[in-house]
Amino acid sequence: xxxxxxxxxxxxxxxxxxxxxxxxxxxxxxxxxxxxxxxxxxxxxxxxxxxxxxxxxxxxxxxxxxxxxxxxxxxxxxxxxxxxxxxxxxxxxxxxxxxxxxxxxxxxxxxxxxxxxxxxxxxxxxxxxxxxxxxxxxxxxxxxxxxxxxxxxxxxxxxxxxxxxxxxxxxxxxxxxxxxxxxxxxxxxxxxxxxxxxxxxxxxxxxxxxxxxxxxxxxx
Amino acid sequence: xxxxxxxxxxxxxxxxxxxxxxxxxxxxxxxxxxxxxxxxxxxxxxxxxxxxxxxxxxxxxxxxxxxxxxxxxxxxxxxxxxxxxxxxxxxxxxxxxxxxxxxxxxxxxxxxxxxxxxxxxxxxxxxxxxxxxxxxxxxxxxxxxxxxxxxxxxxxxxxxxxxxxxxxxxxxxxxxxxxxxxxxxxxxxxxxxxxxxxxxxxxxxxxxxxxxxxxxxxxxxxxxxxxxxxxxxxxxxxxxxxxxxxxxxxxxxxxxxxxxxxxxxxxxxxxxxxxxxxxxxxxxxxxxxxx
Numbered sequence: 056x057x058x059x060x061x062x063x064x065x066x067x068x069x070x071x072x073x074x075x076x077x078x079x080x081x082x083x084x085x086x087x088x089x090x091x092x093x094x095x096x097x098x099x100x101x102x103x104x105x106x107x108x109x110x111x112x113x114x115x116x117x118x119x120x121x122x123x124x125x126x127x128x129x130x131x132x133x134x135x136x137x138x139x140x141x142x143x144x145x146x147x148x149x150x151x152x153x154x155x156x157x158x159x160x161x162x163x164x165x166x167x168x169x170x171x172x173x174x175x176x177x178x179x180x181x182x183x184x185x186x187x188x189x190x191x192x193x194x195x196x197x198x199x200x201x202x203x204x205x206x207x208x209x210x211x212x213x214x215x216x217x218x219x220x221x222x223x224x225x226x227x228x229x230x231x232x233x234x235x236x237x238x239x240x241x242x243x244x245x246x247x248x249x250x251x252x253x254x255x256x257x258x259x260x261x262x263x264x265x266x267x268x269x270x271x272x273x274x275x
Numbered sequence: 276x277x278x279x280x281x282x283x284x285x286x287x288x289x290x291x292x293x294x295x296x297x298x299x300x301x302x303x304x305x306x307x308x309x310x311x312x313x314x315x316x317x318x319x320x321x322x323x324x325x326x327x328x329x330x331x332x333x334x335x336x337x338x339x340x341x342x343x344x345x346x347x348x349x350x351x352x353x354x355x356x357x358x359x360x361x362x363x364x365x366x367x368x369x370x371x372x373x374x375x376x377x378x379x380x381x382x383x384x385x386x387x388x389x390x391x392x393x394x395x396x397x398x399x400x401x402x403x404x405x406x407x408x409x410x411x412x413x414x415x416x417x418x419x420x421x422x423x424x425x426x427x428x429x430x431x432x433x434x435x436x437x438x439x440x441x442x443x444x445x446x447x448x449x450x451x452x453x454x455x456x457x458x459x460x461x462x463x464x465x466x467x468x469x470x471x472x473x474x475x476x477x478x479x480x481x482x483x484x485x486x487x488x489x490x491x492x493x494x495x496x497x498x499x500x501x502x503x504x505x506x507x508x509x510x511x512x513x514x515x516x517x518x519x520x521x522x523x524x525x526x527x528x529x530x531x532x533x534x535x536x537x538x539x540x541x542x543x544x545x546x547x548x549x550x551x552x553x554x555x556x557x558x559x560x561x562x563x564x565x566x
Contacts, residue, residue, distance in 0.1 A: 099479075128481030139479070141472055152473075155280065156482035204480065 056107030058093050066105070067093045069263040075241065077207070080234045082250050083243045084274055085260035091243045094260075095212045098241065099131065100124050112207060129157055132201030132209045132238075136216035138193045140185045146172060146196045147181040153200045167203060175199045175229055191222035195229065202233055209233060211242040215249060223249055247274035284490035285497050288466050295465065296498060299458040303502025306451030307548050308509045311540040313444035315510070315532065318539075320437050323430075323530050331426040333410055335397040338421040345419030346395065353399060356413075358406050363398040367391055394421060455502070456555050459495050463559040466491055474564060487564065492556045499552030503545040510537055 059066040067090040075081050083091040096102045097109050100116050109116040112130060119127060140149050150171060151164040172181055175195040185193050194214060201209055211230060215223035227249055234240045244250065250257060250273060257272030258265060289296045335353075337346060346364075353362045365373075371390035378384050401410065407425045414420060467474065477487050518532050 122484065125478075125481045125483045128479065131481075133479050139472070139476060141476060152476065153480040156477045156486060157480060158483075158486070200476075200480070 056097075056104045056109065058090070058097060058102065059105045060102075066090075066263050068097075068104075068260075070107075071260070071263070071265055072107075073258060073265065073268070075239060077239055078234070078237050080231070080240045080253070080255040081242070082253070082255060082257045082272075083241070083260060084245060084247075084250060084257060086245065089260045090263045091260050092212055095133075095210050095241070095243055098208070098210055099128065099133065129204060130207045132204065132206035134194070134197050134201050134209070134211040134214045136213040138185070138190075138197045138217075140193055140196055140200075142185050145182045145184055146177060146188065146192075146199075149185070149196055150200045150203050153203055157204070168199075171199045171203045172196075174202075174232075176225075189222075190218050191225060194218060194222075194226050198226070198229055198233070202238070206238065208239045208241065211240065211244075213244055213246075214242065215244065215246050220248060224252070227253060250274040281489050281493060285493045288470075288490060288494040289497060291469060292462060292465050295458065295462050299455065299462050299498045300501045300505065302451055302455040302458055303499055303548055303552070304505035304509065306448050306455050307503050307506035307544040309444045309448030309451060310547060311506060311510045311544045312513070313441050313448060314540055314543060315536060316437060316441040316444065318536050319530065319532060320434055320441070323437075324434065326530055327430050328404060328427070331404060331430065333399045333401060333407060334422075334424045334426065335399060335414065335420055336422045336424070337395045337397075337419055339392070339394055341395070341419030341421075345417075349414070349417060349419065350397065353397060353414075356410075358401055358403070358409055360400045360402045362400075365396045365398060367393055367395055370394065370396065452551065456551065459498070459552050459555040460559045462498070463491050463495060463556045464563055466494060467560065467563045488557070488560050491560055491564075492553050495552035495556035496549045499548035499550075500545055503541070503548040506544050506548075507541045510540060 056068065056072065057066050057070050058068040069090075071090075071094075073094075083094055085091050093102065097104060098111060098116070100109075100119065103117055108118075111127075114127070116127065141152065144152060147168055150168045151161075154164045154167065155161070169178075169181065172178060175198050177192060177195050177199065180188065180192065183192075185196070188196065194217075198214075209230070214230070215226055218226060223246065230240055230242065231253070254271045254273070256270050257267065257274070259267040259269075335349070337349075350362065350364060353359055367390050370393040371388075374388065374393060375385050399410065401407065404427055407427060411423050411425070415423060474487055514532060514534075514537055
């Protein structure tokens with residue numbers, strides 16, 4: 056699969072082919088601009104490949120009709136470096152929002168949200184606003200929001216990029232726990248410490264090409 | 276739950292940018308008032324045509340020095356004419372009585388006129404009112420005739436005036452509609468911008484497109500409906516304060532404007548306002564909320 060952005064001199068991803076099994080935990084690593092974030096965007100159908108196919112849950116995302124995309128995205132959870140929480144809503148409301156906008160009732164939210172906040176270790180902080188939480192706690196809220204709908208796949212785009220090393224490790228433990236529930240985790244990072252500690256599959260990308268694909272790999 | 280969510284989003288949306296919302300509603304109201312007024316005028320003109328075209332006649336005025344002979348020969352030829360449906364003769368005395376009742380508010384004017392100064396006339400009803408020219412050409416050179424007048428011509432002048440007023444109202448309605456459209460577009464852009472974080476999260480977690488767009492579209496529709504209500508209120512006020520007030524005599528001379536017709540304008544205005552706003556909002560969102 057190839058992705059060339061308009062006006063770019065070379066493809067962001069050049070003839071890349073990766074297959075990820077259900078329940079796997081995969082790191083995509085590589086320097087800035089290597090094209091690793093493009094993988095997340097492709098999986099979310101935020102961008103479409105110039106060439107080739109993106110297949111998720113044995114469905115060809117590239118051929119998917121645009122009105123089916125929202126439904127497709129419900130099977131994917133997403134976490135970002137900048138958390139993307141709504142500043143005027145509490146931790147509880149941020150997570151419940153994700154449920155309510157896909158048509159779940161308030162009753163469902165009341166049952167599920169405290170559970171998932173407990174799971175990410177935010178029990179007792181449900182009613183704090185994002186600015187009253189530390190960076191690590193905010194990312195936990197984001198993870199809770201991504202996971203509350205029990206997605207099959209969790210995409211994480213440099214989730215530890217804004218966090219100190221200790222907090223990063225905690226977030227990784229959380230992602231690991233989520234992975235153990237059977238959720239596939241795809242994480243883009245350039246945090247070598249974390250990759251080395253986790254010892255999971257590592258796919259290294261450089262200038263849009265895969266240069267290494269190693270089970271239980273390390274960074275560099 | 277969802278309906279309540281969407282409704283509260285609409286109210287919050289309109290309130291967030293309240294000056295813009297008011298501007299949008301006012302332009303919408305003015306445009307829809309013009310549209311409603313133009314619709315009413317159109318219906319009125321049609322109604323007047325139905326009402327008067329039934330009654331119109333060709334008046335043949337005899338010159339004051341016409342002889343009785345000329346009169347009877349004209350009468351018999353008119354009665355024999357295949358184009359004519361009926362003929363009524365009006366003598367000087369009848370003309371004078373009619374004149375008196377027409378100008379009863381001006382006794383000085385009446386006393387200045389003697390019955391023998393008024394001409395005799397024939398009121399001719401045609402089988403087909405369009406055939407006026409044939410009648411005119413046939414009798415214009417007949418001895419003793421002073422003037423042949425087709426009432427239809429007079430009416431058509433009035434209808435033409437009403438028609439051009441109606442067209443002016445339509446043009447004004449369209450110009451205001453353009454302003455209203457631009458304001459709707461702008462309001463929706465501002466709303467989409469102020470809710471960009473929510474929209475981003477909604478897209479991310481897979482909210483359906485209609486769920487993301489509905490509050491914005493409904494915000495525009497709500498403004499359109501409020502504009503229609505205001506515009507309808509303006510029409511009602513115009514009828515009560517103007518047509519039933521100072522312009523009463525004019526409206527009675529023409530056919531009076533009925534409440535039923537005014538009421539019919541409301542669904543038209545509300546429909547136009549809501550539909551146009553919804554379409555504008557939807558098109559704007561296609562540019563500003565790419566999914």
